[in-house]
């Protein structure tokens with residue numbers, strides 16, 4: 001409900017607590033601040049933390065427990081005739097109906113008086129719960145304030161305590177990040193495992209045919225669908241390869257120019273310009289690829305080789321994607337190259353090396369770990385990119401390494417598999433999770449590789 | 463004051479070369495050859511006039527020490543001699559500097575060749591992030607001095623030997639040069655510089671980042687190298703200048719105030735400012 005009001009109230013309360021704590025600390029020493037162990041503001045923080053943290057914890061627990069309690073109460077109040085002999089899914093359907101009605105949602109089609117009554121009960125319970133929550137949280141805050149205020153004395157080491165609490169908060173934050181990632185991976189894994197019970201792993205990994213259609217009736221041709229992921233990964237590989245072929249030389253060379261040759265004034269102007277490229281929405285790139293680049297390539301091929309090709313091509317998507325990731329390569333590499341100590345360049349010039357020799361033989365090797373990092377970042381950007389491929393390379397799977405043909409990629413297939421209404425237990429839908437899983441494993445491996453490369457060079461060069 | 467110094471300076475400089483030749487022939491048995499000569503050299507960093515009317519001769523197979531308080535332009539002068547100032551955009555050099563009577567600021571001169579003839583060792587040891595072997599081989603490779611691996615191996619061993627480093631590193635040539643100690647790194651840099659067979663070696667406070675023992679080793683090395691090279695060394699240590707150099711030049715606020723045989727400068731300086739600096743009254 002209006003939980004945000006409670007939170008805002010809490011913040012205000014903690015701020016007041018800060019002032020109270022600070023004033024209290026100064027009072028205990030009769031205004032002679034240097035007699036305090038810590039400077040007064042730490043006592044303020046200490047008080048604010050004692051108000052804010054326990055009450056926030058209380059709030060969170062309340063919010064987690066409240067819906068379950070309300071559900072239990074409502075369901076047990078329903079007539080036995082309704083709740084008897086319900087399967088788990090029917091039970092949750094009933095609950096859903098009640099909730100929808102309570103929220104005034106249009107999806108509640110049933111006009112069962114029992115449900116309407118239950119919905120009313122839910123609403124009133126929620127209101128009561130909110131009031132109870134607000135007062136409980138406030139009480140916890142007040143107890144925190146009183147507790148902290150009583151503890152404040154000149155010898156109390158408020159600074160050290162605050163330091164510890166900050167440390168703890170930071171640990172919690174990083175744990176949240178790690179756990180979220182873990183959660184995503186685990187859920188991916190579960191769905192993939194279900195998929196692999198339907199389609200054998202080897203068929204998925206080594207099958208050369210991808211057509212995840214679901215039959216409308218069982219006797220239809222190709223009813224089971226084909227789930228060979230090789231064409232998708234081949235397509236991803238092909239487009240990523242083309243993109244890197246464009247982005248690496250151009251990006252690296254422009255980085256070298258910016259870092260080593262360009263006058264400061266040109267650099268100050270050109271670097272932000274290049275970075276603008278990174279800010280263009282990918283759908284705009286896709287648009288550009290589909291309407292300008294792809295037709296241009298087709299015409300060029302037709303006129304020069306005489307081949308008739310499709311208007312959608314891996315080449316168009318790859319080239320445009322390459323242009324999109326140039327700033328990733330160039331901007332990061334530029335920073336890395338700039339960071340190579342000047343003394344190394346001086347040493348090389350002092351031996352009579354030319355500028356390009358110095359760059360090739362001294363600067364670039366020294367900058368290599370950072371550049372590898374930049375390139376791998378660009379690769380994972382290219383692998384994950386979807387929009388340009390959807391618009392310029394096509395949706396049909398095609399096992400080919402001919403850049404003039406239409407191909408599709410893993411991410412594009414995930415989008416088409418999940419777009420629109422889907423059953424969530426069909427092989428078709430589940431295959432999206434399996435694709436995501438494999439894609440994750442690949443980028444994970446890439447990152448590990450990057451870390452190893454970087455570490456190897458660190459050992460060597462520091 | 464400054465005007466007076468300038469006049470003394472110019473007068474002294476005018477007499478300097480002829481006089482120095484006479485002096486040296488009377489004092490030393492060997493004849494002195496002028497290796498590098500600078501005539502009315504001025505350096506500007508943007509608007510800052512960093513070096514003013516410097517006239518200085520450097521003699522072959524001698525160690526010339528440049529001394530003077532920080533910021534007086536010693537490094538700037540040194541960097542003029544192999545045109546390292548070219549790298550700095552805002553830096554402008556006027557006047558004439560000759561190496562074996564050839565103007566090094568002549569537009570037809572190839573800077574790469576100049577720097578091969580005039581090597582440089584920097585204040586902070588700056589080995590490349592490469593193996594010890596590749597550090598030494600760097601110069602010979604870019605100048606195409608060595609033909610084949612065997613010859614390169616020989617150059618590497620020879621240079622490390624001359625820099626007094628061979629015994630310490632012969633069993634780990636493939637390890638990164640950056641893993642060595644500070645003193646070893648600086649000797650590696652010296653070895654790297656002599657690997658291209660220069661005629662002159664410029665050293666910009668080569669010992670300022672080193673401990674006394676490493677410093678003593680470098681000083682020994684400089685004494686040995688003098689036989690084959692002409693050395694110009696910037697130093698902040700009066701004792702070092704007295705120990706290693708034959709000639710000393712004193713810079714102050716961008717001007718060359720006094721130059722002469724090290725013994726003379728340290729025992730009997732003409733300029734009161736030089737005297738003040740040497741005896742530690744300022745600087």
Ligand SMILES: Nc1ncnc2c1ncn2[C@@H]1O[C@H](COP(=O)(O)OP(=O)(O)O)[C@@H](O)[C@H]1O
Pocket residue numbers: 507510512530531532533534535536537538539550
């Ligand atoms: N790259 C540079 N840009 C601008 N001014 C510089 C630069 N290098 C040196 N200077 C200035 O030139 C003067 C001489 O510097 P430097 O030759 O390094 O002195 P020293 O080596 O005798 O301590 C100093 O005042 C310094 O600020």
Ligand SMILES: [Mg+2]
Pocket residue numbers: 536537538666
């Ligand atoms: Mg200096």
